[in-house]
Each structure stands twice: as structure tokens, then as C-alpha cells.
Amino acid sequence: MLPLIVFVVDALLLCVLINLIMQLRLIMKNPSAAGSERKIDVKKRTEKMVITALMLAFALALKYFSVTLPLMGSNGLRFGFAGIFTAFPAILFGPLYGGITSALTDLLGFFMKPSGDYNFLFTLMGFVGGFLKGLIWLLLKKAGKNTAKAGKSIFAAIMCVFLAFGLSVTISLNKDGLMRGLIARDALIPEKEVMVEQLKTDDVGLPTKFVGMLTSSKGAKSYRSAFATNANLSGPGIAAVGLLGLSVLAVDFIIAASRKKKYEVKNSIVAAGSEDPVASPSASQGRRADRDIFLKLLISMLISGIIVTTINSKILIELYGIKAPFLVYWLPRLAEEIIVCTLHAYITAIIYKAMEKLFRSRGFI
Secondary structure, three states: OHHHHHHHHHHHHHHHHHHHHHHHHHHHHOOOOOHHHHHHHHHHHHHHHHHHHHHHHHHHHHOOOEEEEEOOOOOEEEEEOHHHHHHHHHHHHOHHHHHHHHHHHHHHHHHHOOOOOOOHHHHHHHHHHHHHHHHHHHHHHHOOHHHHHHHHHHHHHHHHHHHHHHHHHHHHHHHOOOOEOOEOOHHHOOOHHHHHHHHOOOOOOHHHHHHHHHHOOOOHHHHHHHHHHHHHHHHHHHHHHHHHHHHHHHHHHHHHHHHHHHHHHHHHHHHOOOOOOOOOHHHHHHHHHHOOHHHHHHHHHHHHHHHHHHHHHHHHHHHHOOOOOHHHHHHHHHHHHHHHHHHHHHHHHHHHHHOHHHHHHOOOO
């Protein structure tokens, strides 16, 4: 707990130092600037940095706390909460704040609890991931109506691919007797030698061979457990992500249609001479912008997360001399990233909506 307090104090002191430097820069750039203007500028920047420091503290505190989610069976997925708090500086204050927060989380987290040798490339990729998250969020906020529709169409297509792929893997594994319903357990998986021989024949389907390819690098003792985990991730896990994404689009469509109908009813009442006030165009636009918060968060987190996971996988293969093919090493990590990003986006959207009034009152959104 003491190292965490030290890091938080250091972060706050760093904020004060940066603010003093920025204030000096403002004075040198515009000596005639009024004192009130400098105070407002410094106040806003101080708020941003203090909140960023607090988010960094939360992320560090939760970096090494995780829960194991049962993923359709005995094998689970470890889920951490640090990514939720590193996302807020990116979506509230912009790409630079998001990049710095993510990079500091990786750097300070290593010194708090070292795990292996430190590599600057992972800190750099943390910055890239946070920066991309903020940049994509900013682009989605500024996107026009046609761009937003095109983005939703692309997102729907991707979710359909996830759903179809996950269902095909699940059906094939059930047909081959390696999964019962939506559950793949260690007990259903043959020993490695037997399973490897089966995968060489035409008795099993291509999706089953795909899961076998993902598990080919595991030793005999961990093979059955790894096969079940990869089956759960590649089958029902990916299908659940696709179903969740399509459900979000469906809910968004229903809400949009309901609000449009309500808006038209109010207009007809006003046209008939009623005194009931019609919703202003700005308020209507604000509601349209708010209802797809989760979708925008999910797209921002997914794109940045997939890019970072792909590059990190390549770095790990080169750094540690991993002999497994890139595709075999990358695909399980990709499946986990998709599921974790979806959960992070969902929780972040809930917190965002709960704090929305405060964020608006402070001028952050």
C-alpha cells in the first residue's frame, strides 16, 4: 500500500510542476494575457491532471487484482479492472492523456511488482494503445450521421462473422464429442497422443482442427486443459461476443425508433396548438450522441486492443524465441482480448453514464 501512496503523491507533484511550466509558457507566449485567463487555463489543466493521476492510482491499485470468469465450463478467463480506469483519461481529455496514463500504468506497475525483465517496448505499446483509444473515441464523437451509420454497418458485419465463426466451432466440437452443449471440459478431451492422431484424420471437422492447431504447442500435462480453454474461447466465447455486439445494435435501433416516434408525437401536439414544449434539436442530438456510448467505447477499445495485442505477440515471439507459428500464438490472445475489451467497454459505459452529469458540468464532455 505504501508504494501506491508514494506513486500517487509523486503523480500529484508532477501535475503541479507541469502546471507551473505551462503557466510560465502561457505568460511568455502572451504577456498581455489577463490574470483571470491564466487562472482559468491553469485550473482546467490542474483538474485534468489531478483526475488523470487519480485514474492512474486506481489502475495501479487494481492492476494485480483480477477475477476468474467461468467461460462456459471449468476453464475460465482472468479479467482485470485496470483497463477500465486507464480508458477514462483517453475519452475525457484526449489521446495524449490516454497514452501517458497507459504507459505509466505499465511502467509503475512493473516497479511495484516486477515480473520478469523490464522491456521498454511494452511501455511504448501501452502508450500507443491508450493514444489510439482516445483518438478513435474522438473521431467517433466527431463523425457525421452517415459516417456513424457506416461504422455501425461495419461493426454489425464483424459481429456476424464472430457469431458465425463461434457457432461453427461449437457445433463441430459437439459433433466430434469434445464439447457438450456450450461446455468443453478437460474430461471430454482425449490424451494428447490420441487427440493428435485424431486431428490427422478426416474424422474431425476443420473447426476442431483449428482448436487443435492453437493447442499444438502445449505439453502432455497441460494439453487437455489448454484444448478445453481454447475450445471455450474460440467457440462459445467468440459467439457470445458476436451476439452481445448484435444485441447492442438491436437495443440502439429500438431506442432510436422509440425516441423518434416520441419526438414526432410531440411535434404533432405542438402543431395542433398544444402548449407542451417540443424537445429542442440540440437536446435531441445530445440524446442520439449518448445512446451509443457503449458502442463507441467498444469500437475504440477493440481496435486499439487488437492492434496492441498483435504487435505485442510479435514482440514476445521475437524476444523469447517462441517456436510456435505466429497465428497459433496470436489467435488465443486475440480471443481473450476481444472478450476482455467487451467487458471493459460495458463496465466503462455504466460508470460513464453514472458520472455523465458531473463530466458535463466540468466541461469534460
